[in-house]
Every structure is written in structure tokens, then in C-alpha cells.
Amino acid sequence: MTQFNELLVKDKTIILDGGFGSELEKRAIDLDNNLWSASALIQSPDTVKEIHQDYLNSGAEILITDTYQANPKTFTNAGISEEQAFQLIDVAVQQAKAAIKASHNSAVVAGSVGPYGAFLANGAEYTGDYSLSSAEYKAFHRPQIARLIANDVDLIALETLPNFEEAKALAELLQDEFPLIDAYFSFSTEAGDHLWDGTKLSEAVAYFEPYQQIKAIGINCTAPENILIALGNIVPNTTKKVIVYPNAGEIYDPISKAWLTKSGPINWQQLVPVWQEAGADIIGGCCRTSPTDIKAIYQAAK
Template sequence: MKSPFTQLLKQKGILVSDGAMATELEKLGVDTANDLWSATALLTAPGKITQVHRSYFAAGAMIATTNTYQANFAAFKKRGLNPEQFQQLIKQAVDCARQAQSSAKVPNETLVAGSVGPYGAYLADGSEYTGDYRLTKAEYQAFHYLRIKALLAAQVDVLAFETQPNFTEVQALVDLLATKFPHITAWVAFSIKDPQHLCDGTPLAQAATWLNDQPRIKAVGVNCTDLLQITPALQTLKKSSIKPLIVYPNNGDQYDPITKKWQSKHLSPKFSSLAPQWEKNGARIIGGCCRTTPGEIAAIAQAVANS
């Protein structure tokens, strides 16, 4: 089965992904300071999710990432949802992206990626930036199964295993794809503590090398880290990975898991100045993560167009 993701990447050469969802939802009045984070809007304001997706397509994004990073079944079960209701909620998230997709300049040159956050995101204590948690392979797979099943039932184009700090969890996810969902492809974007290591201490080169042998994984990279870590991380990755490289950092602000607020840094460099450098160092898919805006995605799209 051909992958829409790899087909579009081959056609375009480089893809621009979208930016932060929660940041834009907060601007629209959605309270994300809870354990559901941006997924709160699936219950309270789905129309605003569509609005955010539209803003990124208007900025030049070619990939809309579904608002499902924090939308795992365990979190919604606490809110009283059963598996069928949860599946409908995930379908709604995909529908929001699809509705916005029709507004893109060239809709058939865009994709919807189904976001799958790590178990650490469910803990809602910043664990996606430490990887300091341990489950068995079977426990990781049971945790992720319903969300992946629902995303595929809603027909996303590719899965995004993102902000992944824990190599054992990634291995469990890849094995879950191979055994239960062999006809879908995914990318893996790691959460790193420095340009050479995942947050759990696993060497980034080791993780990338292992993924070389996983045929369902179509791109490898890093996300939700300081944008100044991206170039050295790419330099690490391109020595060990044979996959297309994907990067989507945050804007340099720092997250406080206690207050669930971001501490602003005002002296960070611009995405527009760094995107050409990332492309030069092998990045084939470039976007933004937490605290990035449609304006920054537009700057990336312009920089890519001019390269």
C-alpha cells in the first residue's frame, strides 16, 4: 500500500507542517490548563479546532496534525466516556482537520496526520520532557491501541508518534503497528534532552538506527524542543538515519508542568532565519510545536519556497 505521506514528500521535495494547536485555542478562549490540555476543545469547542487548522493551511502548511496528542482513552475514561464515545471524539478531531483541508490553497497537496502523544502526556506532569516512566510493552500497547484504532477508522493519512521521550515506548508503538495495523505508516519525532540523547538517556543515533529497519516508519526527527537544538540534532540524525528527517521545535519558551503555563523567552532567533539552515542539514519536513503561530509557519513556508 502506497503512503500518501511519502508520495507527497516525493512530489514536493520538502513539506511544511503546521504549528501549535493549544496556543491558538487559548487565544480563542479555550482553557487548556487541565489534564486534557488542548483536547479539552474536543468536548467544548470543536469549531475552534477547525478554525485553527484553517489558519495553518492559510499560512502555507501542507500537513494538519489532529488535536489528539492528549486525547488518549484513559484520560477521557476519567470523564465518563466509553470506548464508542471516545472513538466518535477522535473521529471529530479528524473531521475538524478534514473540514479545514478544503480551505487550503491546493487541498490535494495536503495531508492529515493523526497525532499520538506519549504515555507521559497522559501523566500531565511534564513527563514527555523526561521520559521518566516505565510500563511493560503490553501496557504501552494497550494504552495506545484505542486511539490508533480510532484515528485509522477516521482515515488519517499518516500517524504522528510525537514528543516521544522513551525509547522502549517507541519500540512498543512500532511493534503495535506491525502486528495490528500493518497498512498504515507513521513518523516518529523524539523528545530530546540534548542533540545527542532522548529524554530517557537513549542515544539519539541508536534510536534512529533501530528505526532504519522499521518499514512502516517513513520519517524520523525531533519536536517540541528549543529551536536552537534542531541543527545539532539534525547533524546527529543524518549520520545514522536513512529516513527523511522531520523537525518541529517549539519557539524557545519553557513549560512549567506545575502551573501548566509557559515562560516566555523574548530573545529567541526567528524560524525564518533557521529553517534554511535546517533544510541544509537534511530536514525534509519542517513545522512548529508549542507556542508557534500561523505567522511562524508562514515564515517557514516562505523560507522553504525561497530556498
């Protein structure tokens, strides 16, 4: 049994980590480029490790690598060689593992893979407004997934998926070419009932039920108030673990690459037990959440 599966069979809520880009910004890492948080792998790998350690110290049991935007094509489009692009993916996994070792922790490492919309760097992960063939989606994602697996991640995290056809291609890719790796799928949704491309969340969740590699399924990067609605569409349609990790409820402008609103304090103590009761098994945070938020989620869940 893999370390991730050992975590899943425990009768308890599993704690995921939180936002990464905002933590890098707090440490004066320049993210105003198409590499976004992955640029920290070039600018300051040690900072990446420090953020992982902060999340471990806050109770996180799953660390997501700083590779959401780290598709090799994103790097090569920025003038970085393909060889260096793959080395930067290596660095991302190494920093997560180093944080776990330094913290004497037993957390697992999830290799983050963002959607094709993230590569477009125009906010398309929040619209799903793009279309490739299944073969093209597979060709785009294959090199990154292969390199993450070569670095011995515990699972692959397919995150912020707004496009049903892309998600289907990813499931086929894993099943046909990487059958030994576990994964979770997390969709992008505006209000908890549909993917951004219009597909019903309930239908998307049900579609992936036969894929045994997909150990958990859910949503991320939506406002906390949408989580309960989403759980109502996820839980009845799957026997898999259910994962939710909302953002801090702020509004993002993909053109200016800035957060336009500020959220007030989130009452995790109130929200988390409700989500647990509704069927959430894995809970964490996405954009603009912090180690302080994850600690509050951990305390509320335990």
C-alpha cells in the same frame, strides 16, 4: 501510492503545521485540565477547524489532528464515557478534513498520538521517567491508533517520544497489528543529543531504520537552537525523511501548566535554510509557534 507518500517523493521541503494549544488559548478555550488541547473537541470543535484552516493558509502541507492528549483513557479518567471518547477522536479527524475541504487544499492528515507521559499530565513527556512493559504500552496506545486509522487518516504521528522502550513497543504494534498505515516518529530531547530517558538520539534513530512503515523520523518540542545539533545525530543514521518541529524556545512548568518565559522573534529566514542544508526534509513548529511562524517557515523554505 498513498497521498502521504506522493508528498514525500517530491523534491522539496514539506511544511508541517504549528502549535495548537497556544492557538486555542488565544481564542479563550480553557485548557487548564488533563485533557489539555483535546478539551477543545468538547468545548468548541469549530475552533479546532478554524486553527487548521489558519495553518493551511500559512502553507502547511501536513495537518496534525487535535488528538495528542486524546487517548480514550484520558477521557474516561475525566468522567467521559468510552463511547464518547472515541466519538471525540472522530471529531478531531473530521475537523482537520473539513478544513482541507473548505480550503480546497491537498494537505494530508496526520493522526497525533502522544506518549504515555502525556497521559500522566505531569510533564513526563519531558523526562521519560515512567516504565511499563511492552504489552502495557501496546494496550494503552492500541485503541487510539485503531480509531484514528478507522477514520482514514493518511498517517500516524507518534510525537514527543521521550522513552525508548515505549517507542520500540509502538513500532512493534504498528508492524504487527496495523501494517498498512504510514507513520512518523518524533522524539523528545533536551539538547538534541539524547532522548529524555538518556538514550542516545543517534542510537534511537538507527534502531528504527528497518521499520518500513516509519517514513520519517526526527524530533519536536525542543528549542530552535537544538535543531542543528539534533540533525547531526539523526541524518547520518537514517535513510528516512527527517522531520523537525521545534517549539518557540520557551520554558514550560508542568506543575503550574504555564509557560514561564517568553521567546523573542525567531529568525526563521536564517534558521530554515541551515536546517535544510543539514538534511531536514519536513519542517514545522510545536508549542507556542503560530500560523505566522509557519508562514515564515514556508517562505524561508521555498
